[in-house]
Amino acid sequence: MEPTYVGGLVELADAYDAFVIDQWGVIHDGTRLYPGAIRVFRLLREIGKPVVILTNSRKRTDINITRLSCLGLTRDLYDGLISSAELLRNLLVARSASPWKALGDRVFVVGLPDDLALLDGTRYRPVPNVESCDFVLLLSTANGATAGAHDGWLRKAAARCLPLVTSSAELLTVNEVGVFTGLAGLVRRYRRYGGTVITVGKPHSEVYRECDMLLAGLDNTRILAIGDQFESDVVGAKQHGYHAAMVLTGAASVTFQGVADRRSIAAAIAGLGEPGVSCDFVLPSLQWSPAPGSR
Structure with a gap:
C-alpha cells in the first residue's frame, strides 16, 4: 500500500495523540537543525501533544540531550529521549x-x-x-x-x-x-x-516498550512515529502498533535520490514493504506547514 503524501505535520496533528520522532536525519544532520523542525516541537507543545525522541544513537541519553540543546532544541520542548545505547548499557548492567x-x-x-x-x-x-x-x-x-x-x-x-x-x-x-x-x-x-x-534498538521491541512507559495510557494506534529509514523506523513502529511516517531528509535523501515526483516516491516506499508492514505517510521533511507553492 502506498503512503499518503502530506505537506506538513499540521495535516496529521489532530489525528494523533502523541509523536515518536527519530533524531539523526529527521531533526538534524549533526551540525544544524533541519529548517522547520524546531517549529514542529514548539507547536506540538502548544497544542498539548506529547513528543518522545527515539534514537539508535551510539551515545547515552544525556549526551544526546546536550547535543540537541546545543543545536537549539531545548529539553522543555519534548517529553523524553530514548537512546538505544542507554538501553543497551542498562541491560548489560542489569544482567537480569x-x-x-x-x-x-x-x-x-x-x-x-x-x-x-x-x-x-x-x-x-x-x-x-x-x-x-x-x-x-x-x-x-x-x-x-x-x-x-x-x-x-x-x-x-x-x-x-x-x-x-x-x-x-x-x-x-x-x-x-x-x-x-x-x-x-x-x-x-x-x-x-x-x-x-x-x-537493541529500532526496529526491536525493547525501545518501543520504553516509549510506552513515557506515553502511558495512550492507544498505540493514536501514536505516530516519524523517521527516515524504512527498515528501522517504519518496520519497528508498525510492528509495535504505531502508525508511521517517513521524511525525505537524512538517510531517505540517499535512498530516494533521483526519485523526483511524489507518486514515484510513494511507490518506491511501498516497494520497500514486507507482508503486513507499510508506511502510512510521507513528508518532505519534519515541518509543520507545506512549503509555499507545494500544493
Whole structure:
C-alpha cells in the first residue's frame, strides 16, 4: 500500500495523540537543525501533544540531550529521549535475564575511541582482540567502512561462537559528515557466518516498550512515529502498533535520490514493504506547514 503524501505535520496533528520522532536525519544532520523542525516541537507543545525522541544513537541519553540543546532544541520542548545505547548499557548492567546474564566480562569493542565511554562504571573490561573476549560489542565503524573491511574479526568471532551485541543495525547512518553505510551489513555478514547477534534498538521491541512507559495510557494506534529509514523506523513502529511516517531528509535523501515526483516516491516506499508492514505517510521533511507553492 502506498503512503499518503502530506505537506506538513499540521495535516496529521489532530489525528494523533502523541509523536515518536527519530533524531539523526529527521531533526538534524549533526551540525544544524533541519529548517522547520524546531517549529514542529514548539507547536506540538502548544497544542498539548506529547513528543518522545527515539534514537539508535551510539551515545547515552544525556549526551544526546546536550547535543540537541546545543543545536537549539531545548529539553522543555519534548517529553523524553530514548537512546538505544542507554538501553543497551542498562541491560548489560542489569544482567537480569537471558541473553544478558550469560555474557562474560571481557568485551571486544568495535567502535570509535569515544565509544568506550559507554562501558564506564560497569563490570565489563575491553580487550584488544576477539581471541581474548567473551563477546563483541559493535557500536560504530569509520565513515564509509564496508563489511569486507571487518571480515577478519567477523570470521574469527563467528568461529568462536561469540555473541555480537549492538545497539543499531541500520542500513545507513547519518552524522555530521554525511550519510554512510550503517552496521546492517556487518550484522548480516556475521549471521551468514553462523554468528549469534543480540540487537537493541529500532526496529526491536525493547525501545518501543520504553516509549510506552513515557506515553502511558495512550492507544498505540493514536501514536505516530516519524523517521527516515524504512527498515528501522517504519518496520519497528508498525510492528509495535504505531502508525508511521517517513521524511525525505537524512538517510531517505540517499535512498530516494533521483526519485523526483511524489507518486514515484510513494511507490518506491511501498516497494520497500514486507507482508503486513507499510508506511502510512510521507513528508518532505519534519515541518509543520507545506512549503509555499507545494500544493
